[in-house]
Each structure stands twice: as C-alpha cells, then as structure tokens.
Amino acid sequence: MSIRLKRSAKRLVRDIKMDQKITTYTTLWNLVEADENDHELKDMARLLLEAMSDWPRAEQNNIANFLNEFKGYFGQALTIKMIQAKKFDGHNAWQLEAGAAIQEILDIAAKHGRESDFDKIIAHILNHYNEVFRAVDFIAELSYRTSAQGGRSTPAKSGYRPAVKFDFDEMQTSGQQTFIGKDTVFPGETVDAKIKIIASDYFAGCLTEGMIFEFKEGPKVIGTGIIKQIINDKLELNKL
Incomplete structure (x- = not known):
C-alpha cells in the first residue's frame, strides 16, 4: 500500500471514530x-x-x-x-x-x-x-511498567495514545488513555483510565470485563490493563 493510501486509511478510521454516536x-x-x-x-x-x-x-x-x-x-x-x-x-x-x-x-x-x-x-x-x-469505550485499570521492567523512562500524560493489544488477536489499535483523577502517570504506577480505541468496529462483540490487554510503544510492552467496565455496548461479547 502506498504512503498516500495508508494516510487516507488512517484518516478514514479517525473520521469514523469521531462520528461515533450513542444509539443504544x-x-x-x-x-x-x-x-x-x-x-x-x-x-x-x-x-x-x-x-x-x-x-x-x-x-x-x-x-x-x-x-x-x-x-x-x-x-x-x-x-x-x-x-x-x-x-x-x-x-x-x-x-x-x-x-x-x-x-x-x-x-x-x-x-x-x-x-x-x-x-x-x-x-x-x-x-x-x-x-x-468520544473519549471512552471502556474503563480499565492500567499498570505501567518501570524502566527496569522494559517500560517507559518518562511519565505519560492524560491523552496518551499507545497501541492496545488483546491476547485473542494479532490486531493492534491505538487506544487513547484519559486518566481518572490524575494528569500524569509515572513508570511503575497504576491508574484507572478511560480508553477509546480506534478499531471499535473490528473488536465488536469481542471484549469482556476482567479481560487483560497490553499497551505498547512499537514492539515494546510498556504496561498492562484490565477492563473494569465496558461503556460501548457493541464491544461486549455476545452483544451483537
């Protein structure tokens, strides 16, 4: 795929995300x-x-x-x-x-x-x-790895968008993290956050509360999360 087509595809995914509205x-x-x-x-x-x-x-x-x-x-x-x-x-x-x-x-x-x-x-x-x-598909508890564990060496600010990877699929998606009660999270800290994934249509009917996922920078896993509450009901397993 050409760079232009890749950029168009990313723009389309972004536009779909922004058009997402409550229907249920x-x-x-x-x-x-x-x-x-x-x-x-x-x-x-x-x-x-x-x-x-x-x-x-x-x-x-x-x-x-x-x-x-x-x-x-x-x-x-x-x-x-x-x-x-x-x-x-x-x-x-x-x-x-x-x-x-x-x-x-x-x-x-x-x-x-x-x-x-x-x-x-x-x-x-x-x-x-x-x-x-627009800022939440599910709420999760995030545990950031320390730099010694292979995580970040600098803090992350609310709004940070690492890749999200679920164990059941090779697909990764950008997942915006809006921290609850904090503006900044340091390596080694745990925080609750609102998560908004771009590929919500791809993961429709696939997620459950209690599910564990990784969040990554490139190939590096910088932390893990556990889903506490699913907000977007189309993501929930058996909700299709």
Whole structure:
C-alpha cells in the first residue's frame, strides 16, 4: 500500500471514530452510571432511560426506535398536555409510566428555561453524553511498567495514545488513555483510565470485563490493563 493510501486509511478510521454516536440504551446507561457529577442533563438522561425501560415492546435498546414509537403514541410535537391527555384504558399502564418519566424531563427543562421542544431537549442530553463517549469505550485499570521492567523512562500524560493489544488477536489499535483523577502517570504506577480505541468496529462483540490487554510503544510492552467496565455496548461479547 502506498504512503498516500495508508494516510487516507488512517484518516478514514479517525473520521469514523469521531462520528461515533450513542444509539443504544445500554451505552447511554453505562455513560450515565460512570458520570460522577450531578447535573440536570444527567437527571434527564436517567428519566429517558427509565421511560425506555418501561416502554412495552420486545426490543427496547435502540434510542431512535423508542423515540419514534413514543411520539407515535403520544403525538409528534410533544408537550406535557399531550402526555396528560392519554388516560388509562386498561391496557396502556406501561405507556403511561414511560409518559410520566418524559413529562418529568419536559418539566425539568421548563423550570431551567433550557428548552420546550422535546426533540431539542433529547438532542441536548445525547450531545452532552456523545462528548463523553468520544473519549471512552471502556474503563480499565492500567499498570505501567518501570524502566527496569522494559517500560517507559518518562511519565505519560492524560491523552496518551499507545497501541492496545488483546491476547485473542494479532490486531493492534491505538487506544487513547484519559486518566481518572490524575494528569500524569509515572513508570511503575497504576491508574484507572478511560480508553477509546480506534478499531471499535473490528473488536465488536469481542471484549469482556476482567479481560487483560497490553499497551505498547512499537514492539515494546510498556504496561498492562484490565477492563473494569465496558461503556460501548457493541464491544461486549455476545452483544451483537
């Protein structure tokens, strides 16, 4: 492959990574659970998840499908009055439960003067967590080797991108490390970090919590990691 084609391929992979967005209940739930801050968007995201879990359909994981069905039932230009207009008919208890959670979202948005348009409110929620999602596919505990063990001789800063290698495959991928609670990690230290891999499509359905991996500079292994929590649900084994 020519240098130009290699660069084009790398650019394509980078663009795919940046376009990655939340599409499922599971990924959004994982991101909300990992969010250590308290804020109104988190409260509204929890209510959206509650509404999705209450909605009476066989496959509830796709966010867009839920929103389309919900608006199809209650009305497209959704308001609190439209939700309240639906009365119990003996068969729609779960729809009304979901409606109550969405009504709370609209109420929170109205109280904070953020927005009255339901679609824009949902966009605010998802856009916030999409920003978080751009930096994390899974959370791992990283153990950096000392220089005597063959590791780095200098510290690594948060945002560092070594190669990631899983035992089950020869494929390596760039894995950005965003350290949790630290800006810098020295050789020999251990740290929890958010990991974002470029080749997420390649590793779809392959990873499990507790899985060990290496991170490398060229052929040199500079540390090992263990997956503590998978955020991107498409990576999880048997989630395809």
